[in-house]
Amino acid sequence: MRPEPGQVLHFSEDPAIARFIPHVAPTSTRAEPLVWAVDHDRAPDYWFPRQCPRALAWTTPDTTAADRDRVLGPGGGDRVHAIEYGWLEAMRTVRLYAYRLPADRFAPIGDPVPHAHAAREPITPLGPPEPVGDLFALHDRAGIQLRVLPTLHPFWDDVITTTLGFSGIRLRNARPRT
Template identity: 70%
Template sequence: MRPEPGQVLHFSEDPTITRFVPHVAATARQPGAYVWAVDHDRAPDYWFPRNCPRAMAWTLPTTSQADADRILGPGGGTRVHAIEYHRLGELFSVQLFAYRLPADRFRPFGTPTPHAMVATEPVQPLGPPEPVGDLLRLHADAGIQLRVLGNLWDFWDAVTTSTLGHSGIRLRNALTGPTPTGSDRPP
C-alpha cells in the first residue's frame, strides 16, 4: 500500500476519519500542530499496528558493504524491519486503513532527511479509507525483510552505529534491556 502520484498516505486503525485537523501529537518533539502523512518511500514504516515498536534499516549510497552484510545479511535485500515476538499477534490481527490525501497540501518534515509530510491546515481525504490488508504480504511483496526479535535494543544499537539509514518508531513501547552508555533507550 503506497500512495499514487500526487498523493500521500495517512495510516490509521480508525476507519471513520472524515477530516484531518492539525494537532500536536502526544509524542511530538516539536511544538507545531500538524496533519501527518508519508510519501511512497516512507509508507512501509507504517505497515504496522500504531503502537507497535519497530526498528528499521536500509541501505544508502554511503552504506559500507560490511555494514550491509552484518545487519541485512547476505542476500538480505536493501531494507529490514524488526519487531518483538510479543507483538507478532497484533501484526496479524490489526485492521489497518490508509487514507489517501492530496500531496500538494503537504510539505516535507525532518532534517537532515525528511521522514514525514505535514500540513498545517485541515485536509479532506481523497476518498474513503482503504483496508491495508495483510501486512506480512506487503513486506514480502516489497522485498523487505521482517525480523521478529525477543528485544529490539541490540538490533537498534547495531543499526544506529552503522552506515545504514535507520528509523525507530514507538520505541518507547519496546521491551527494556540493559542500557548501554550513551543510549537513548527508555529507562
C-alpha cells in the same frame, strides 16, 4: 500500500476519519499543530499496528558493503524491519487503513532527509480509507525483511552505529532493557 503520484498517505486503525485536523501529537518534538503523512519511500515504516515498536534499517548511497552484509545479510535485500515477538498477534490481526491525501497540501519535514510530510490546515481525504490487508504479505511483496526478535534493543543499538539509514518508531513501547 503506497501513495500514487500526487498523494501522501496517513495510516490509521480508525476507518471513520472524515477530516484530519492539525494537532500536536503526544510524541512530537514540535509544538505546532500538524497533520502527518508519509510518501512512497516512508510508507513501509507504517505497515504496523500503531503502537508497535519497530526498528527499521535500509541501504543508502553511503552504506558500506560490510554494514550491509552484517545487518541485512547476503542476499537480504535493501531493507529490514524488526519487531518483538510480543507484537506478532497484533501484526496478524490489526485492521489498518490507509487514507490517501493530496500531496500539494503538505510540506516535507526532516533535515537533512525528510522523514514525513505535514500540513498546517485541515485535510479532507481524497476518498474512503483503504484496508491495508495482510502486513506480512505486504512486507513480502515489497522485498522487505521482517525480523521478529525477543527485544529490539540489541538490534537497535547495533543499527545506529552503522552506515545504514535507520528509524526507530514507538521504541518507548519496546520491552524494557535488561
